[in-house]
Amino acid sequence: MNHSNSSRKIGFVAESDSSRGAERPIAVVSPPLATQSNALTVDVEDYFQVEAFAGSIKREDWELKPRRVDKNTDRLLDIFAEAGVTGTFFTLGWVAQRHPELVKRIVAEGHELASHGSDHYRADQQTQEEFRRDVRRSKALLEDIGGVNVRGYRAPTFSIGSRTAWAYTILAEEGFHYSSSVYPIAHDLYGEPDAPRHPFCPRPGFIEIPLTTVRIFGYNMPTAGGGYFRLLPYRLSRGALRKARQELGKPCIFYIHPWEIDPGQPRETSAPRLSRFRHYCNLAHTEDRLRRLLRDFSWSRVDRTFIDGAATLPLFESWLKPLSQ
Numbered sequence: 614m615n616h617s618n619s620s621r622k623i624g625f626v627a628e629s630d631s632s633r634g635a636e637r638p639i640a641v642v643s644p645p646l647a648t649q650s651n652a653l654t655v656d657v658e659d660y661f662q663v664e665a666f667a668g669s670i671k672r673e674d675w676e677l678k679p680r681r682v683d684k685n686t687d688r689l690l691d692i693f694a695e696a697g698v699t700g701t702f703f704t705l706g707w708v709a710q711r712h713p714e715l716v717k718r719i720v721a722e723g724h725e726l727a728s729h730g731s732d733h734y735r736a737d738q739q740t741q742e743e744f745r746r747d748v749r750r751s752k753a754l755l756e757d758i759g760g761v762n763v764r765g766y767r768a769p770t771f772s773i774g775s776r777t778a779w780a781y782t783i784l785a786e787e788g789f790h791y792s793s794s795v796y797p798i799a800h801d802l803y804g805e806p807d808a809p810r811h812p813f814c815p816r817p818g819f820i821e822i823p824l825t826t827v828r829i830f831g832y833n834m835p836t837a838g839g840g841y842f843r844l845l846p847y848r849l850s851r852g853a854l855r856k857a858r859q860e861l862g863k864p865c866i867f868y869i870h871p872w873e874i875d876p877g878q879p880r881e882t883s884a885p886r887l888s889r890f891r892h893y894c895n896l897a898h899t900e901d902r903l904r905r906l907l908r909d910f911s912w913s914r915v916d917r918t919f920i921d922g923a924a925t926l927p928l929f930e931s932w933l934k935p936l937s938q
């Protein structure tokens with residue numbers, strides 16, 4: 614069953630493209646901030662598929678690695694159920710194919726099923742044709758297994774940026790309604806610090822929800838999870854998230870991977886030191902911190918937080934580079 618043609622209309626008015634290059638904020642009518650949940654997201658992939666190990670683990674060896682994504686995602690689902698929260702699971706096609714029961718559980722427990730692509734190829738390292746095939750295949754697979762419409766996409770390694778604006782056109786053409794693939798920070802593997810920090814329309818009718826950042830000493834600091842959440846003391850992460858929420862005047866978006874709550878995962882000794890530090894830092898503390906985070910803030914799915922019932926968002930094209938450049 615393919616639901617790509619049964620997509621619901623998203624609840625905002627798309628602006629026309631008449632003033633290309635201009636940022637045009639438009640009055641946004643939304644409920645008071647204090648009553649809005651933040652968006653909780655999971656990138657469903659295994660420990661050997663991360664970008665930090667791309668240089669030391671070959672793709673052809675993925676099949677040889679003991680998989681732990683099923684048990685770890687089940688554990689996350691248990692933790693979410695205990696906390697009474699729902700979120701969005703950006704699920705890799707590779708994982709869905711091998712663990713369809715996981716996809717079914719995600720849907721059955723009220724979470725939003727979304728796509729993390731098929732094989733964890735970065736958007737900015739694929740041709741447009743390859744990207745289209747990758748996202749189309751993942752959407753069809755997830756919809757077949759999950760029996761729901763898949764509207765959201767997160768690029769592996771936050772790899773959509775100002776030079777890959779074509780990805781938004783392809784995602785919209787393939788029936789996606791939103792992406793959460795931009796991280797407005799400076800980082801060696803991803804990110805663009807001059808990217809918009811607020812949700813915006815990169816093209817009419819399509820929404821990008823950048824990962825949450827906070828301004829500190831004139832820089833955008835990551836506040837959305839991942840290695841920083843494991844590295845910093847929990848109280849700092851909580852304070853930064855509160856500050857970001859105030860600054861942005863909008864809900865935040867947070868992400869976690871199943872392998873981040875798994876201190877028992879096999880160690881990849883051949884990877885560079887920095888990669889190992891990033892990947893293994895404080896794995897034993899993450900579950901406890903996550904439980905506190907779920908208690909300290911209110912959480913929901915991305916579609917319910919940012920898409921359904923949303924008012925008009927600004928069309929923002931000035932950051933995107935035209936294809937001719």
Ligand SMILES: [Zn+2]
Binds near residue numbers: 656733
């Ligand atoms: Zn990923």
